Amino acid sequence: MGQKTGLIKGPKKGIVKKTVAVVVAVALVGGGVYYFVGKNKKNDNVLSTQTFQKVAKQNLSNSVAVTGTIESNESRTVTTLVSQTKVLSVDVEIGDYVNAGDPICTFDTTSIQDKIDRLEKKMSVEEKVDALEEKNAGEELNDATADYFTHVSENQIDITAATRAYQDAERSVGDAERSLADAAKDLADAEKDYKDAKDDYEDSKDEYDDLKSIYKRYFETSDEARREEILNGSGYTDISSLKTAMEKAEDQKDLDKKSRDTAEDSVTTNQRSVQDKQSALETAKSALTSASEAYQKALNSASDTATTDSRAIRDKQDSVTSVDLNNSTTNDDNQTTLDDYYDQLKDCYVTAPIAGLVTALNVEVGDEYNTSESTQTVCTIQDDTSYKVTGTVDQYDISTISENMTASIKTDATGDDTFDGVVTFVSPVPQSSSSSSSSSSSSSSSSSSTEYEIEITLKERDPRIRIGMTAETSILLDSKENALSVPYDCVGEDSAGNYYVMAASGEAGEDGVIPTKKVAVTKGLETDYYTEIISDELKEGDEVLSLEDDTSETDATESSEFGGGRPGGGGPGGGGPH
Numbered sequence: 003m004g005q006k007t008g009l010i011k012g013p014k015k016g017i018v019k020k021t022v023a024v025v026v027a028v029a030l031v032g033g034g035v036y037y038f039v040g041k042n043k044k045n046d047n048v049l050s051t052q053t054f055q056k057v058a059k060q061n062l063s064n065s066v067a068v069t070g071t072i073e074s075n076e077s078r079t080v081t082t083l084v085s086q087t088k089v090l091s092v093d094v095e096i097g098d099y100v101n102a103g104d105p106i107c108t109f110d111t112t113s114i115q116d117k118i119d120r121l122e123k124k125m126s127v128e129e130k131v132d133a134l135e136e137k138n139a140g141e142e143l144n145d146a147t148a149d150y151f152t153h154v155s156e157n158q159i160d161i162t163a164a165t166r167a168y169q170d171a172e173r174s175v176g177d178a179e180r181s182l183a184d185a186a187k188d189l190a191d192a193e194k195d196y197k198d199a200k201d202d203y204e205d206s207k208d209e210y211d212d213l214k215s216i217y218k219r220y221f222e223t224s225d226e227a228r229r230e231e232i233l234n235g236s237g238y239t240d241i242s243s244l245k246t247a248m249e250k251a252e253d254q255k256d257l258d259k260k261s262r263d264t265a266e267d268s269v270t271t272n273q274r275s276v277q278d279k280q281s282a283l284e285t286a287k288s289a290l291t292s293a294s295e296a297y298q299k300a301l302n303s304a305s306d307t308a309t310t311d312s313r314a315i316r317d318k319q320d321s322v323t324s325v326d327l328n329n330s331t332t333n334d335d336n337q338t339t340l341d342d343y344y345d346q347l348k349d350c351y352v353t354a355p356i357a358g359l360v361t362a363l364n365v366e367v368g369d370e371y372n373t374s375e376s377t378q379t380v381c382t383i384q385d386d387t388s389y390k391v392t393g394t395v396d397q398y399d400i401s402t403i404s405e406n407m408t409a410s411i412k413t414d415a416t417g418d419d420t421f422d423g424v425v426t427f428v429s430p431v432p433q434s435s436s437s438s439s440s441s442s443s444s445s446s447s448s449s450s451s452t453e454y455e456i457e458i459t460l461k462e463r464d465p466r467i468r469i470g471m472t473a474e475t476s477i478l479l480d481s482k483e484n485a486l487s488v489p490y491d492c493v494g495e496d497s498a499g500n501y502y503v504m505a506a507s508g509e510a511g512e513d514g515v516i517p518t519k520k521v522a523v524t525k526g527l528e529t530d531y532y533t534e535i536i537s538d539e540l541k542e543g544d545e546v547l548s549l550e551d552d553t554s555e556t557d558a559t560e561s562s563e564f565g566g567g568r569p570g571g572g573g574p575g576g577g578g579p580h
Contacts, residue, residue, distance in 0.1 A: 063481035070393025074384035132329035150311035157304035196265035203258035394453035427457035
């Protein structure tokens with residue numbers, strides 16, 4: 003099981019605070035921390051101790067350490083179904099490399115082959131009898147089917163003829179309807195022409211009668227003044243013009259009367275044509291009805307014949323089906339037995355299911371193999387082209403681990419060399435055991451614990467790695483490069499839940515105390531010792547106060563003066579883990 007840690011370790015507790023009675027200026031250059039001790043003016047016996055840390059940029063990370071065992075990514079235990087059968091040959095030894103399909107061993111096939119031969123002969127005879135019955139039933143079905151198609155062909159000829167006759171009658175009805183429509187249109191046109199001619203005649207007759215009346219009234223009086231008045235009212239200047247107009251009107255009246263009479267004759271002619279076309283349409287419709295009845299009769303006849311023939315086909319099909327059903331189970335039991343025999347025959351030739359190393363071999367030539375013995379297997383093959391580390395993680399750390407996380411792997415055989423890996427399996431259920439914990443975020447303990455299996459697959463193969471080796475694995479949970487960070491005990495939290503640091507804001511005063519100011523920060527990634535801080539007011543190299551400092555009383559008689567100022571040592575060295 004693993005220990006959750008930042009890869010650069012620091013004290014889990016706060017930095018130890020010291021109270022001294024002598025001039026002290028301790029610079030921990032490597033860690034970027036120094037102590038400043040000054041005299042409290044209010045009480046010469048009280049010393050103020052300030053511990054400052056430098057703000058540093060470094061790589062931070064959290065990880066879980068897991069101790070596990072190198073295993074093959076794929077392993078197969080090879081068994082066979084043969085029982086009470088002797089081993090004729092063994093083709094491999096422990097340590098041999100085999101490809102998938104390579105022979106492993108061969109068992110005696112004499113007995114099983116004899117069973118196969120006798121059973122196949124019996125099945126062949128029964129199949130020939132079945133085939134003869136099926137042939138006869140099939141021929142009867144074929145005859146019934148042939149009759150069906152013959153009758154279908156004959157009936158189709160009758161249906162085609164009836165269809166053609168119906169279509170001809172249908173076209174005749176259409177032609178008659180169009181002829182009737184044309185005749186009706188001609189009649190309508192003739193009636194319109196007659197109305198127009200009649201109107202023209204009546205108009206010309208009225209005009210002639212008007213002129214004739216004026217002309218008559220003109221000669222009915224001998225009074226010249228009256229005659230002049232009549233002419234003026236007619237619109238003509240003299241009687242001669244009036245007479246000429248009257249004669250023209252009479253000619254037009256006679257012409258329009260002739261046109262009217264001609265139009266009337268045309269109406270009569272078209273009326274007779276409409277009657278003739280109507281009669282022709284009725285005749286065509288009657289012929290269409292007869293053709294439709296003949297067509298339906300042909301359809302009914304074809305349907306009746308098809309029904310009869312289909313019934314005959316179904317009867318023959320039922321016979322075929324009955325024979326098939328009777329014969330379908332003839333060799334079922336025999337086939338099941340034969341399949342079992344062939345499976346046993348196949349199992350006599352054991353081959354490698356995968357490529358890999360033979361790591362266990364449990365058969366020898368002459369041995370009698372018996373599958374009833376649960377522990378008896380042929381061999382074990384493990385793929386040595388890729389490896390995985392199998393280990394367990396306790397219930398406190400398992401929730402932080404998920405598939406596809408990256409990991410670094412070391413073994414005793416490979417020294418300080420590390421290998422890249424990826425988490426490929428996290429068990430959803432625990433393995434309960436009482437043992438020493440091998441994965442935790444702090445320290446291990448011997449007690450009953452709940453552990454979860456995980457697998458970490460190595461990305462590359464190394465020839466120095468062997469199956470069964472112990473591997474130390476570090477699973478990366480989270481990381482941040484160039485993070486602005488300070489030790490965790492430099493970050494405080496106020497009553498409102500806001501985080502802050504106390505940054506140095508000047509040189510030490512007369513009392514020896516370095517002034518500080520409160521700077522709000524946001525926490526980022528946190529490791530066991532360092533905390534990432536985010537603030538626009540801080541930069542790398544700034545100094546912040548350890549918030550676990552306090553003031554202790556001591557006898558200061560041995561010192562009347564304390565040194566001041568910050569040493570020139572560097573900040574925290576090296577940063578976090580890489």
